[in-house]
Every structure is written in C-alpha cells, then in structure tokens.
Amino acid sequence: MVRVGAHTSIAGGAYNAVDEQVEYGGNCGQIFSHSPQVWQDPNIEDEEAEQFRTLSEANGVGPWVIHSSYLVNLCTPKEDLREKSRDSMQKEVDAAAKLDIEYVNVHLGAHTGAGVDGGLDNAASVLDDLDIPDGVTVLVESDAGSGTKLGGQFEHLATVRERTEQDIEFCLDTAHMFAAGYDLSTAAGVDETFAEFDDVVGLDDLACVHLNDSKHACGTNKDEHAHIGEGEIGEEGMRAFVNHDAVEDVPLVLETPTENGKSFEWNIQRVRELREE
Template sequence: MLRVGAHVSIADGYPDAVEHEGELGGNCGQIFVGSPRGWAVSDVDDAEAEAFREAAADRDVRPWIVHGTYLINLATPKDDLAAKSLDCLQAELDAAAALDIPYYVFHPGAHTGAGEETGIENVGNRLSDLEVPDGVTVLLENTAGKGTTVGRRLAHLDEMVAVSDHSYDDIGVCLDTCHLFAAGYDFTDDASMADLIDEIRDTVGIEHIHYLHLNDSKHPLGSEKDEHEHIGEGEIGDEGFRRFVTHDALCEKPMVLETPVDEKGYAWNIDRVRDLRTEE
C-alpha cells in the first residue's frame, strides 16, 4: 500500500494535525514538535497524546515522523552549540515517544570550517550521547551539500552511524530526493537509478532507509542548492520521480512531501505521486 502524505502544522493541536493530513488526502505525515527555527519543544500532555493516537488509528494515517528543528548542529566544532543541540534533540525525541511516533529525522549540521571529516566524527560522537527511546528510530537526513554541511554522500551517513555507540537498530536514514539530486545523485534514467540503488546497498543499506522526503529541485544536478519544487515541475521531472517512487527497493517506504506551499499545495502533490505510481 502506498503511504504518502505531507508535513502538517500542530498549531491547532496534535489531534487536529491528523485531521489536516486527512483533508490533504495523505495517509502518513510529518510534524514539528516546536518552532522549526527555535529551541523550544512543545509540551505533550497525556490526554492530547492519546487523542492524537486515536485520531491516527481511526483515520489509518501512519507512520508519522517528527522533523527536528533546523537549528540542531551536531557537526559543529562549538561545544556550547553542540550541547544545546543535543538537549533539544533529546527533548524532541522524547516528545515523539510520548506521541508513539516511530521516527524522528534531523539534519546532521555543518562543520563551519573544521573540515568535513571532523564534522562527520562530531556527529557520530554526539549521537552516542543520545538516549533513544524504545519504539523510536532516529533518522539522519542526507543533505544537498551547500556550504559546510555534512551528509551529502551516503557513505558519510554510514560513517556517522559507525562512529557512534549506536547501531542501525536505533539509527536509520531518511532520503530526500531534492537533496540527493542537488548533491549529484542522478536517478532520472534507468542506469543512474540502478547506480543509486547499488550505492545505497553498499553504504547505509536499503533496509535502513525508513522514510522518504519527496521534493523536486529548482536547480540542476549537482548544484548543491536546496530549493524544493513541486513534484515533476523541477529538474528531476516526472520520469525521475516515476522511477524513484515505483522502484522495488523504495516503493513500500513511507513518503512525505515538503513541496512549496502555494496555489498548488500539498494535496496536488500527493495526487501527483499517486498518479505516477499508476502511470507505469
């Protein structure tokens, strides 16, 4: 069964986020548990958590994923920023656990001049300080590679896990299509799609890809620019997305859209993904 949804707001409360997802036509979803550009994490009381769980079960909207705040930077050479990032990340993880949300994804961060290898090691070492709640898997998101961000290569994500005291039992990967394309991973023809799948198998492993972010790219292959476009209307295009969302190795992974919010909106993009799945 295709599980596809979109990022929705918790402004009206966690239970209403499920209703909003259903209105878009989604059957899985993503939320923040605080401001995406702040450090504060919203409280989750027992009653609201229960209402969220019941709404998700009643509508069969699953699995959910929590996206970490954009301020988190585990790659940083600054100890104070790293400590603040870990405190926030732990609080967001605990909120996911309180809501019975099985996945939590975050961007690894930027080394800001300390060097890529140092940044990768910093991420792995700091992952070791996390207490991952039972029932939650932490997902590293691949990056577009802009500036000094780390995680643009799949092998780098694999190295972060290897450096940490955790294993793939606690940590996995969320693949973002725009980030992949911007970082130089092509999947717009059969040969390049096969190469991408081979590289996934040789690094993080298909079985450790738990979630997909579907976003087209405003910029060309290898641009390292992270600007999302509507599905099929960017540089990846319909054919690239058709290959991606129908590939045997990926088609059963839950998929969430982070496409632009404008006149088309998430519902249009959800329908487009479903159309691509049936237009083979």
C-alpha cells in the same frame, strides 16, 4: 498501498496534524513538535498526545516522523551549540515516545571548520549522548551539501552509523540527493543511485523518503523544492523513483511548496498517479 503524506502543522494541538493529513489524502506524515526556527521545548500535553494517537489509529495514518529543529547541528565543534543540539534532540525523541511516533529525523549539520572527519565524529558523539526511548529511531537525513554541511555523500551517512553506538536509520530526500549530484532525472540514474546507496549504506536501513522535486539542476548544492514532476528531476525521474523496488514499502513524505495553485493535496495525488499499483 503506497504510504504517502505531507508535512502538516500541529498549530492548535498535535492532533490537528492528523485532520490536515486526512484532508490532503495522506496516510503517513511529518510534523515539527515546535517552531523549527527557535530553541523551544515541545510542551505536548498528555490529552493532546492521546488525541493524536487515537486519531492517527482511527484514520490509518502512519508512520509519523518528527523533524528536528533547523537549529540543531550535530557536527558542530562549538560546545555551546553542541549542548543545545543534544538537549533539543533529547526532547524530540521524548516527544516522539509520548506521541507514539516512530521516527525523529535530523540533518547532520555543518562542520564549520572541524573538517569532514571531525564533523562526523562530533555527530556520532552527540547521538551517543542521547537516551532514546524504546520504539523511537533517529533518522539521519541526506543533505544538499552546500558549504560545510555534511550528509551530501552517502559515505557520510555510513560513517556516522559506524561511529555511533545508536541504532540509527536513514531518510533520503530526493531534492537533496539531486542537488548533491545524484542524478535522479532518468530511470537509469535512479537505478544507479539506489545501487550506490545499497552498496555504501544499505537499503535495509532506509526508513523514510522526503519526496520533493528540485527547482535547481543536479549538482548545484541548492536546496529548493518543486512540485512533483515539475522540477529538474521531472516526471520521468519521479515516476522511476516512486516505482522502484527500493521504496516499495518506504513511507514517502512530501515537503513540496504551496504555490501556483498547487497544494499538498495536488502533490499527493500526483504521486498516486505516478505510482503503478
């Protein structure tokens, strides 16, 4: 059975994300442990965490992913931002352990003048400073590659893995890959992209997919998500992607918009319709 779900809210308690996921028809998912726009501690109470774990198990929802704060920048050469990013990530992996969540997802961030090589060195160094609890894995996410942001090329992901002592894995975002120049709009393009990822990084380390269509054309470096099959990737590309052997057992997490009368529930159902099982 395909594992597909959405990014859901912990407003009112982390356990509410489980109920919301079930309401959408999802069986895996992603959360923020706090507002992603500010530096803030997760502050998840013991009882809240227990309810989250119990509800997830009772409803067969998992795996879950915590998405790190948007402010985190692993590649930064600025020491103050580096310290805040490291501290934030440490709190995220600790929160994941408390909630029995397997993954914490993070973008590499922007090198802001340090250069690609220097930025990747910085990212690996921040990861090395983390004390990651047993049972938790950090996932580095692919990026759309605008400005000095890193992660738009598979080589960036592979290099960080080579340079860090942590056992990291990866999350591929379809909209980000497409924006970065990997053409997923055809079955042939999907095949070529997975072949390149396997050659450069390795499919064994693909732990999660953010499944999003794109509002912008391939190679534009513009990150704006569209409903499944209704963006520039389109139905052919999405169908080829969700049925590819590379993601047969990989959880698909949606970050699609809520607009034009279409919700997460609509997009989850769309994925199930496209998936041939």
